[in-house]
Amino acid sequence: MANRSYLYSLSNQPKSYSDRPDTISGLSEWPYNIPFTYRVLMSWNPKLCASLISDGFDDDSPDNKTQLYAISSDFETGFTRLKKFIEVLRVIGKEIDGLQESTLNETLEFLEEHKDSYLLLETIELNCMDESEEAALRDYVEGEISACREAGAAIDALPEDPEVAADIVINAAKNKSEAAPSAFYGLQFNDKFDDIESEPPLGLYWSDILYYELENKEEFEEAL
Numbered sequence: 001m002a003n004r005s006y007l008y009s010l011s012n013q014p015k016s017y018s019d020r021p022d023t024i025s026g027l028s029e030w031p032y033n034i035p036f037t038y039r040v041l042m043s044w045n046p047k048l049c050a051s052l053i054s055d056g057f058d059d060d061s062p063d064n065k066t067q068l069y070a071i072s073s074d075f076e077t078g079f080t081r082l083k084k085f086i087e088v089l090r091v092i093g094k095e096i097d098g099l100q101e102s103t104l105n106e107t108l109e110f111l112e113e114h115k116d117s118y119l120l121l122e123t124i125e126l127n128c129m130d131e132s133e134e135a136a137l138r139d140y141v142e143g144e145i146s147a148c149r150e151a152g153a154a155i156d157a158l159p160e161d162p163e164v165a166a167d168i169v170i171n172a173a174k175n176k177s178e179a180a181p182s183a184f185y186g187l188q189f190n191d192k193f194d195d196i197e198s199e200p201p202l203g204l205y206w207s208d209i210l211y212y213e214l215e216n217k218e219e220f221e222e223a224l
Contacts, residue, residue: 002211005034005123006053007041009116013072017055020217024052025114026210028203031196034123034144035203036151036187037107040085042121043152044077046145048138052214053122057132066134069141071121071148078119079111081155088158089202091166097191103204110206121148122212147183154181 007028010021028038049072056065086104093099127140154172158165172184186199194201215223 002029002031003125003129004029004031004211005038005121005126006210006212007038008052008120008122008210008214009075009114009118010120011117013047013118014050014052014070014120016050017052017068018220019050020052020215020220021116021118022217023116024120024214024216025116026208026213027111027114027119028206029210030201030203030205032126033196033198033200034121034126034147035194035201036183037082037085037203038121039144039148039151039183039200040082040155041075041078041111042071042073042119042148043081043155044074046071046073046121046148048072048141048145049120051122051124052120053124053212066132067138068124069138070124071141071145073119073121073148075115075117075119078152079115081152082111083108084158084160085155087162088165088169091162092170092189096189096193099189099193099202099204107204107206114208150181151183154183157181 008024008026010024012021048069051068051070054068060066086108089104123141123144127137131137158168169184170189172181173187173189176185188198192198194204
């Protein structure tokens with residue numbers, strides 16, 4: 001395993017491993033963590049769905065496979081929330097190498113080009129670093145669903161003025177308190193914003209070529 005999280009756009013919300021979308025595209029992958037941008041994108045109505053990466057474990061018996069879960073959400077509202085956060089990053093990132101206009105514009109352009117009805121967040125590799133039991137793996141995914149919802153609520157609570165919102169985000173990232181949105185806590189607003197040690201990283205790397213290039217419905221049925 002590569003121990004990464006994987007983000008895709010797709011045309012359905014998979015009910016099973018074989019319930020393949022008509023269209024699917026990779027968006028991003030991240031080692032050992034789930035970036036904040038993933039959570040913002042996944043924040044509108046996230047729900048459990050079937051993993052499309054694996055239909056159980058290799059040592060499962062064919063008639064008793066471990067149910068593996070991913071997270072599905074609606075694309076459009078999550079993308080709208082990310083756009084709001086990007087405007088805040090434009091204020092924060094003016095003096096930060098790698099967090100400037102070109103990077104932020106590329107993020108929006110890439111996601112616009114790869115937009116679909118739904119998003120799929122696969123975390124099974126990360127979850128399996130600690131657990132292998134079905135119930136525990138489901139708990140991990142449900143915990144991530146809560147984190148996605150919290151990220152969305154934190155974005156919604158920000159003022160529309162990016163300058164004012166930027167001050168709130170910077171303070172919340174540094175200081176954990178009941179008065180500050182906890183979803184921002186730990187974000188790094190310096191040149192380490194996407195280092196592997198960041199908790200969580202912002203996650204401003206995008207590519208449609210991922211370790212797992214998931215098959216769409218036509219490709220999956222042709223391979224049967």
